[in-house]
Amino acid sequence: MNRTEENGKCKICGSSLLTIYAHTAKCNECGVLLYYPYPEDDCTLVSNGEGKRWPRDEVLSWYSKSSFFNHENFTDMVKFTMDEECKGKKLDILDYGGGGGQFALVCKSLFPESNIHITDISDEALLEEWSSLNVQIPFIDFNNDDRKFDYIFLNDVFEHVSDPVFVIKQLSEKLKKNGKIFIDTPKQFWIYPVTKLISKPLYTKVLRGTVSTAHLQIWSQKSFELVVGEGNLKIDKYEELSEYTMPSDFYMKNMGISNPIVKLAGRIFYRNAKWLANNKIMCILSRRNNG
Ligand SMILES: [Zn+2]
Numbered sequence: 001m002n003r004t005e006e007n008g009k010c011k012i013c014g015s016s017l018l019t020i021y022a023h024t025a026k027c028n029e030c031g032v033l034l035y036y037p038y039p040e041d042d043c044t045l046v047s048n049g050e051g052k053r054w055p056r057d058e059v060l061s062w063y064s065k066s067s068f069f070n071h072e073n074f075t076d077m078v079k080f081t082m083d084e085e086c087k088g089k090k091l092d093i094l095d096y097g098g099g100g101g102q103f104a105l106v107c108k109s110l111f112p113e114s115n116i117h118i119t120d121i122s123d124e125a126l127l128e129e130w131s132s133l134n135v136q137i138p139f140i141d142f143n144n145d146d147r148k149f150d151y152i153f154l155n156d157v158f159e160h161v162s163d164p165v166f167v168i169k170q171l172s173e174k175l176k177k178n179g180k181i182f183i184d185t186p187k188q189f190w191i192y193p194v195t196k197l198i199s200k201p202l203y204t205k206v207l208r209g210t211v212s213t214a215h216l217q218i219w220s221q222k223s224f225e226l227v228v229g230e231g232n233l234k235i236d237k238y239e240e241l242s243e244y245t246m247p248s249d250f251y252m253k254n255m256g257i258s259n260p261i262v263k264l265a266g267r268i269f270y271r272n273a274k275w276l277a278n279n280k281i282m283c284i285l286s287r288r289n290n291g
Contacts, residue, residue, distance in 0.1 A: 007037045012164065012223045022204050024211050031220030033188055035211050039162070059125050063100035065247075070155075073243060074106035077155060080237070081182045081284055086111055091150040093117065096171065097157030101130035108133050117147065148176045158185040159215045168231030172287060181233065181285040186210065187219045187240065189277045209255030224281055233285040240278035 009016055015029035018036070025036035054062075091114045095103045104116040118126060118134040119142045126136055137145050152171050161167045171181055195203040210218055217223075228235055248270035249263075257263055269277075 010034070011038065012217070013226055022207050024207050027223065030223035030226055031188070032223035033192070033207075033211060033218040033220075035213060035216045039213050039216075054122055054125060056124070059100065059122075060127060060129075063102065063125075063127060065250075067100075067102060070102055071106060073155070074103050075110075077103075077153065077182060077184065077282070078107050078110055080239075080282060081151060081153070081180065082111065086114075088113060090115060092147065092176070094119070094149045094152045094174070095134070096152055096154050097121070097160065098134070098153075098155075099125045100127045101134045102127075103153060103155065104133040105130060117149070143170065148174055148179070150176050150179050152179070152181045154181065154183045154185070156184065156186075158183050159217055159219070162216055164217065164227050165230045168227055168233065172231040172233055175287060179286070180236070182283070183285065184243070184280055184282040185219060185224075186215070186279055187221070187224070187281045189279055191277060205255040205257060209251055212254075219281060221281070228285055231285075232288050234288050235283055236286050237284040239282045241280055241282055242278055243280045243282075 008018070010018060010025075010027035010030060010032065011034065012032045013027060013030040015027055017028040018025040018034075019028060020036060023035060025034045026032070027034070089111075091111065093107060093114050093116050095101070095107075095116060095118045097120050098104075098118040099120055099122070101118055104118065107114060107116055116134055117137055119137040119139050120126065121139050123136070123138055126134060137147070152175065154171075158164060158167070175181065191206055192203070195206050225235070248267050251270070252263055252266045257266060
């Protein structure tokens with residue numbers, strides 16, 4: 001896809017009504033917040049980290065840092081999506097953009113007979129320590145692979161893909177009859193309009209911390225519903241919640257916050273985020289016509 005031609009239009013709804021600010025564009029039609037101009041590099045998916053071709057020690061250190069958070073996040077995701085009726089079934093599950101492969105351990109501890117596949121643009125991100133419970137589909141083969149799945153999980157992935165409409169259509173085609181897709185992905189919340197109104201420098205920091213060449217789109221509910229419809233899918237279950245995968249200092253470093261008072265405020269915010277801000281969408285999708 002030619003990104004230069006695409007610039008000037010919202011990649012979700014096609015509208016030209018974009019408000020461009022710093023390294024972002026906000027669509028006034030569907031509300032999505034985009035990294036802008038669109039990067040030239042049209043990779044379909046960047047894994048949970050910041051890029052492709054990782055050295056092994058960096059991969060290990062990255063996933064070790066997030067593993068405590070993700071152990072609980074993954075348990076919540078599986079329980080949100082699957083129930084006791086799934087017990088004893090040889091379900092085919094795909095962890096799309098699964099990175100290190102930790103999800104399979106958590107999922108198989110709840111559903112030992114399930115068969116977990118993984119694919120990620122960074123094939124090498126799959127840690128050998130966790131690989132034994134994953135069937136890896138090399139990313140280059142994924143589009144033409146004809147396996148179909150009962151459940152497809154996208155944990156913190158949908159904000160990374162450069163062409164969300166393509167990905168949702170592709171995954172929709174890979175569902176078995178009555179199959180379901182789980183997605184959790186960041187959404188905008190009150191801190192964006194409030195900081196934009198009261199402090200442009202703080203707003204710029206928020207944008208720097210949340211929109212990047214890795215986090216290409218931060219959803220609004222409307223833009224998310226639009227893309228779901230493009231995939232011929234419907235929303236079966238939808239929640240907004242507060243969830244983080246890294247310690248608070250990680251996010252503040254990304255935002256370039258070093259002032260100790262602002263840092264303290266940031267830590268208090270992070271600790272109380274459960275009551276203060278729903279920064280994520282968590283939902284289950286299924287095909288509109290279940291043929
Ligand atoms: Zn739009």
